[in-house]
Amino acid sequence: MTRRWMILVILLLVALPSVLYARWIKDKVYLETESVGKVEFSHYTHLEMESVGKNCPTCHNSIFHIVTKKNPVFTMADMEAGKACGACHNGTQAFSVAGDCATCHTAAGDIAIQTENVGKVAFSHDVHLGMFGCNECHPDIFKAQNNSNHTSMKAMADGASCGACHDGSTAFSVKDDCTACHAGDIEYANADAGNVNFPHKAHIGMFGCDECHSDLFKPQKGGNKMTMEAMEKGEFCGACHDGSSAFGVAEDCETCHKM
Ligand code: HEC
Ligand code: HEC
Ligand code: HEC
Ligand code: HEC
Ligand code: HEC
Ligand code: HEC
Ligand code: HEC
Ligand code: HEC
Ligand code: HEC
Numbered sequence: 001m002t003r004r005w006m007i008l009v010i011l012l013l014v015a016l017p018s019v020l021y022a023r024w025i026k027d028k029v030y031l032e033t034e035s036v037g038k039v040e041f042s043h044y045t046h047l048e049m050e051s052v053g054k055n056c057p058t059c060h061n062s063i064f065h066i067v068t069k070k071n072p073v074f075t076m077a078d079m080e081a082g083k084a085c086g087a088c089h090n091g092t093q094a095f096s097v098a099g100d101c102a103t104c105h106t107a108a109g110d111i112a113i114q115t116e117n118v119g120k121v122a123f124s125h126d127v128h129l130g131m132f133g134c135n136e137c138h139p140d141i142f143k144a145q146n147n148s149n150h151t152s153m154k155a156m157a158d159g160a161s162c163g164a165c166h167d168g169s170t171a172f173s174v175k176d177d178c179t180a181c182h183a184g185d186i187e188y189a190n191a192d193a194g195n196v197n198f199p200h201k202a203h204i205g206m207f208g209c210d211e212c213h214s215d216l217f218k219p220q221k222g223g224n225k226m227t228m229e230a231m232e233k234g235e236f237c238g239a240c241h242d243g244s245s246a247f248g249v250a251e252d253c254e255t256c257h258k259m
Contacts, residue, residue, distance in 0.1 A: 119219030194257035
């Protein structure tokens, strides 16, 4: 019963173009998609725009019904033909639904995929969206939800996940340039002793990630309290830089410290 009343009241409000009610309604509403997550729509932002106006009937109920379940599921093709958001987002009244994908699909920005032992891997939607449509990755290769597609480098080398394209022909191979996707070289600013350069790339050429992570080093810049004293006792860099496996921490200060 109360629900019915609510709907009646809302319908009444919608009939009145009003400044007052603009702040009364729910600002953010979400349109769910099956394959690429949800899209946020902001009432307030739109109601502030001159070409829209604080005018509910601009959208309700001709473009969108306020009883949201009465709205069909729109595809991007529907929108390009002028339905739903595409009624205005047509490249003349507002930026087009045929471009600027990430302005509406905001979750499709930069993504950090968390691994268990080797830190975060950055994935840039922007870089890839210049080359591929959403459906070339979603939902077949990746479910559109952060950290819900975990796999191993071995599976990728056999064509799973990023390896579907990063196979050495469509794009650089997951078997080669580890640092293109994983951490690059690391620089520490050290006021007293000169900046320290840790050449990750040079080390990755000699060792597997697991020889350093996570036993010797947490994979996080500045996440390990490294002191020379600890290193001379064989910890951190000193595990190898002992004067036999590699040049020692008690010598060659300037190989690591740039004065
Ligand atoms: C620029 C277009 C636009 C304007 C103008 C607009 N709305 Fe909406 N409204 C939407 C969209 C889009 C939805 C979500 C539709 C869906 O989820 O299918 C929505 C949903 C709603 C809902 C349902 C929310 C829910 O979660 O169930 C209500 C209530 C609503 N609007 C009220 C209003 C009122 C009142 C005004 C005027 C003050 C207004 N709207 C102006 C686009 C608009
Ligand atoms: C003005 C905002 C807006 C822009 C710009 C936009 N989208 Fe969408 N997109 C939506 C909304 C809203 C939905 C969900 C509609 C629904 O569920 O009724 C959607 C749904 C989708 C879907 C799932 C439905 C389908 O058509 O398969 C895909 C995929 C998609 N968008 C891809 C894209 C791509 C690619 C671009 C850029 C070329 C883009 N979108 C630009 C708002 C936008
Ligand atoms: C009645 C016309 C109209 C409808 C319908 C409409 N928009 Fe807009 N929208 C605009 C205008 C006008 C702008 C501002 C002009 C521009 O930036 O090109 C805008 C801007 C936006 C922006 C950028 C906001 C910002 O902070 O700068 C987003 C995101 C957006 N719309 C999403 C949507 C989505 C998602 C839908 C569909 C659910 C939708 N719009 C439906 C008219 C509309
Ligand atoms: C080259 C492949 C690729 C393309 C093309 C692509 N995505 Fe993604 N997307 C990904 C990956 C990888 C993830 C992260 C999955 C994970 O963390 O497990 C992701 C995640 C997402 C998420 C979840 C974000 C979150 O924070 O949970 C959304 C939403 C999404 N993508 C939407 C889109 C939309 C919309 C498009 C097209 C405009 C698109 N994607 C195109 C690969 C792609
Ligand atoms: C195209 C990008 C890419 C390249 C190139 C790449 N990786 Fe990865 N790697 C990833 C992603 C993404 C994950 C996270 C996988 C997940 O959680 O689903 C990952 C996870 C890992 C993991 C943790 C999972 C496991 O298999 O143990 C290790 C270790 C790893 N990578 C090592 C490497 C090494 C060594 C190389 C070079 C031979 C390399 N990676 C090259 C993207 C890449
Ligand atoms: C649908 C195919 C496809 C998938 C899936 C894919 N990529 Fe890519 N990626 C490409 C192509 C093509 C390029 C550009 C060609 C090249 O650089 O070899 C590229 C380029 C890149 C670059 C270089 C970006 C730059 O700034 O130049 C990185 C980093 C990258 N991909 C990471 C990833 C990661 C991490 C994943 C998995 C989470 C992934 N890619 C999944 C096709 C793909
Ligand atoms: C010789 C040792 C060594 C090897 C081998 C190594 N790392 Fe690291 N890694 C480090 C050190 C040292 C740091 C920095 C820790 C600190 O600042 O406290 C680091 C940091 C990281 C970070 C965090 C970067 C940041 O900016 O926060 C990631 C991610 C990472 N490593 C991934 C990897 C991956 C993936 C591999 C294998 C492809 C690998 N590492 C191989 C020593 C190594
Ligand atoms: C798993 C063993 C291992 C660890 C841990 C390690 N290194 Fe190395 N490092 C080596 C080896 C082996 C070489 C090459 C042999 C040599 O030059 O003596 C090397 C070379 C270097 C070089 C010279 C690279 C070049 O391009 O010529 C620098 C600088 C360096 N390491 C810094 C560090 C720093 C800083 C740390 C700690 C944050 C560290 N290493 C941790 C094994 C390691
Ligand atoms: C294998 C590489 C390496 C060599 C060789 C090395 N250091 Fe360091 N040193 C580091 C790293 C890594 C840090 C920590 C940087 C950070 O966390 O900001 C550090 C930090 C320091 C610090 C500040 C922290 C502390 O323990 O007081 C001093 C001072 C220092 N080094 C002096 C020296 C001197 C003097 C030498 C030569 C006898 C030397 N280092 C040789 C890698 C090295």
